[in-house]
Amino acid sequence: MKTLFRILVFAFAGLIVFSCNKPAREEERQNVILFIGDGMGLAQLCAASGSVADALNIERCSHVGLMKTQSLDNYITDSAAGATAFSTGHKTRNSYLAVDSTGNPLKTILEFAEDADLSTGLVVTCAVTHATPAAFIAHQTGRENNEAIAADIVKTDVDVLIGGGRKYFETRSDGRNLIADLTSRGYTVPDSVWQIPSSLPGKLAWFRASGHMPGALNGRGEALAESVRLALNILSNNKKGFFLMVEGSQIDWACHSNDSLWLVKEVLDFDKAVGEGLKFAANSKNTTVIVLADHETGGVSLPAGDLKNHTVSIRFSAHDHTGIMVPVYAFGPGASLFTGIYDNTDVFHKMMHLLKLEK
Structure with a gap:
């Protein structure tokens, strides 16, 4: 009996030593896909939803x-300050880009991710x-400084950059x-x-255009969804996340123009791109998709609609x-973080948490 007891003690001790020396499994990184429908409020989404028979991809978000x-x-924010809240977790003045109110640079989530080899x-x-x-x-105090912004972009290590604006480079x-x-x-x-x-x-x-890309009504086709699919194929090669x-981008412009048809087409086009992100997230199991707007544009309301014919009446107040x-x-791991009512700066901190990045 004593011999059996000694054997069990030594065996247990060996298990402890083995478990202590076994290399820890590296924690799997999360991926985050942030979709921004510029100027897209709830009414804009409802207008697009009411114009088609099938549910929007966005409606799959849990x-x-x-x-x-x-x-x-x-x-009333502009897009520069609104996006800076998402990218840095700080509020800044309208027209400022990733700088504080005195013009000092603020580190962005993209830069934090690059430093962590994502x-x-x-x-x-x-x-x-x-x-x-x-x-x-x-990092600029003027959103119109396109050439200076282009020079800033060249200094970074962003892996995939798709859009218009070739002339500024x-x-x-x-x-x-x-x-x-x-x-x-x-x-x-x-x-x-x-x-x-x-x-x-x-x-x-x-660079898919010299300046801005064409609108959804003017021959852009499914360039946004195709570009998202391409970007995901490239970025997903990095196992660190x-x-x-x-x-x-042009949902906002359609609303500035009070153009109902353009608005609906841009939201539906954006929703196709969101669909690509959701498809990737459903297959990867470690990807969080977030869909939001930086602000609402146009003061949109829907005073009437026809359920049978899938038409809506769109009214602008601004x-x-x-x-x-x-x-x-939000969809995927950590999606519950995005419920409730919160400030635009909180989005940065929630994304940093998901990506396991530290300031």
């Missing part, structure tokens, strides 16, 4: 919250130097050719999708942004 949108110096990407339907994408990658007032700079830094800079190798050797900067921001809260939709 958790919904409400977000306050005010900037540091104005009840892959990063930006996909938009405007110029990549426009306010929303710029707030994730540039190529035909510049200072004579610099930033396309050549990108190429020298290992970027593939194609003129068309056919020039993108199936196995990309490095990073991708695809990735952060991707996607913007449906040509500019409004200060109402906007909905936030």
Whole structure:
């Protein structure tokens, strides 16, 4: 009996030593895909939903919250300050990009992700130097400084950059050719999708237009959804995780113009891109999708509609942004973090938590 007891003691001790010396399994990184429908309030979503027979992809998101949108110096935010709240967790002045109220740079979530060896990407339907994408990658006190923003972009290590704005890199007032700079830094800079190798050797900067991309009514096709699919194929090669921001940029412009048809087409186009993100997230099991707006534009209401014919009457009360809260939709691990009512700066902290990034 004593011999059996000694054997059991030594065996248990051996198990303790083995378990203590066994290498810890590296914690799997999360991926975050942030979809920003610029100017997309609840009424804009309802207008698009009421115009089609099938449910929107966004409706698959299991958790919904409400977000306050005010900037540091104005009840009505602009896209620069709104995106800066998402990208840095700080409020700033309207027109400022990832800088505080005195112009000091604020580190963005994209930069935190790069420092942690995560892959990063930006996909938009405007110029990549426009306010929303710029707030994730540039540091400027003027959102209109497109050439300075382009120079900031070249200094970063963003892995995937897709949108318009080639002219701000190529035909510049200072004579610099930033396309050549990108190429020298290992970027593939194609003129068309056919020039993108199936196995990309490095990073991708695809300028799909000289300025902004065409609108959804003017021949853009499904470029946004296709670009999201391409970006996800590239970024998912990094097993440490990735952060991707996607913007449906022209929803805002349609609302500024009080153009009902354009508005609906842009939201439906954006929803197709969201569908690509949700499909990826459903298959990956470690990806969180967040869908929100930086603000509402146009003061949209829906005074009438026809359920049988899938038509809605859209009424605008403004040509500019409004200060109402906007909905936030989330899908995947940690989606419950995005329920409730919170400030736009809280989105940054929630995403940092999901990506396991530290300030």
